[in-house]
Amino acid sequence: MTAVQQRPRVVAHERDEAPPKISVVLVHWERAGVGDTVECLQSLAKTTYPNLSAILVNNGAQTFPTDRFLAALPGLKILYTPTNLGFTGGNNIGIREALSDGAEYIMLLNNDTMVSPDLVEKLLAAFDRSDVGIVGPIVTYFSHPNRAWFAGGRYNRYLGYTFHTLMGDDLTGPLPNQDIDFVTACALLARREVFEKVGLLWDALFIYFEDAELCLRAARGGYRCVLVGEPLVRHKVSASMGAVGEQPFSPLKGYYFGRNPLLMARRGVAGPWWPIGLLGLVGVIYPYNILQCLKARNMPALRGYLAGIRDGILGRHGQRP
Numbered sequence: 206m207t208a209v210q211q212r213p214r215v216v217a218h219e220r221d222e223a224p225p226k227i228s229v230v231l232v233h234w235e236r237a238g239v240g241d242t243v244e245c246l247q248s249l250a251k252t253t254y255p256n257l258s259a260i261l262v263n264n265g266a267q268t269f270p271t272d273r274f275l276a277a278l279p280g281l282k283i284l285y286t287p288t289n290l291g292f293t294g295g296n297n298i299g300i301r302e303a304l305s306d307g308a309e310y311i312m313l314l315n316n317d318t319m320v321s322p323d324l325v326e327k328l329l330a331a332f333d334r335s336d337v338g339i340v341g342p343i344v345t346y347f348s349h350p351n352r353a354w355f356a357g358g359r360y361n362r363y364l365g366y367t368f369h370t371l372m373g374d375d376l377t378g379p380l381p382n383q384d385i386d387f388v389t390a391c392a393l394l395a396r397r398e399v400f401e402k403v404g405l406l407w408d409a410l411f412i413y414f415e416d417a418e419l420c421l422r423a424a425r426g427g428y429r430c431v432l433v434g435e436p437l438v439r440h441k442v443s444a445s446m447g448a449v450g451e452q453p454f455s456p457l458k459g460y461y462f463g464r465n466p467l468l469m470a471r472r473g474v475a476g477p478w479w480p481i482g483l484l485g486l487v488g489v490i491y492p493y494n495i496l497q498c499l500k501a502r503n504m505p506a507l508r509g510y511l512a513g514i515r516d517g518i519l520g521r522h523g524q525r526p
Contacts, residue, residue, distance in 0.1 A: 338428025365482025463513025
């Protein structure tokens with residue numbers, strides 16, 4: 206992977222210095238809700254951080270009301286791609302633009318979120334040591350603001366799989382800031398030098414698991430990932446990919462959930478643990494998810510899941526054929 210050319214590191218948090226420049230990258234695609242994107246931009250417009258800019262990537266969407274987006278967040282920069290490059294490719298377009306614009310920190314933010322006004326200040330404060338490379342907040346369900354969707358990410362090296370800590374649990378108060386394996390790309394803030402040193406999101410994945418792969422790669426480069434233990438983002442939870450309701454896998458989501466953990470294992474994200482993780486995938490994770498699809502009689506999702514496993518074994522990557 207070719208990393209972005211490095212620039213001298215910018216030291217933030219000095220008194221008497223201007224607040225560091227932060228760029229937020231959002232991606233909008235054809236199946237994304239226009240109303241969701243507008244509401245997300247409106248919530249960004251209410252943030253209190255004084256040196257914040259935003260980049261919205263039109264990831265091949267034909268339905269793209271530019272005027273509504275600009276009205277929601279004046280000063281918004283809009284980029285266009287001719288086709289859908291996936292969550293990875295769309296975000297990478299925005300990350301490159303943010304780096305070119307001189308951003309010292311870059312935030313990835315899902316278009317179907319709403320953020321707290323003090324989100325940026327709370328996240329920026331967590332960069333209290335030079336080895337903290339990526340931080341993120343607790344993310345709650347939009348319809349249940351006190352219920353955790355993401356309160357820390359763990360990569361189980363025995364199973365070769367990622368997990369959200371406390372997912373679905375009701376929160377009784379803030380958590381302590383803590384080191385975690387990965388931050389969800391739903392709301393992720395990283396130093397520019399992380400992208401300069403370890404590279405951007407891995408395009409082979411297209412969508413899903415890209416955040417864990419990036420954070421594990423950053424950890425191998427010497428960077429820590431930290432959870433800011435406050436619920437600062439509300440997420441509408443992947444409605445465009447069929448993740449709402451009793452059947453959590455759509456055929457498309459099932460495909461990437463079947464394929465991408467295998468691609469990660471093949472890439473060696475767990476270092477010498479990767480053969481054990483591969484056995485865990487085949488012996489535990491895949492049978493469990495196949496059984497859940499069968500119990501729900503969700504045959505379309507099962508077919509997508511099995512197709513993803515097949516393509517993961519074959520090493521196929523990018524957008525599903």
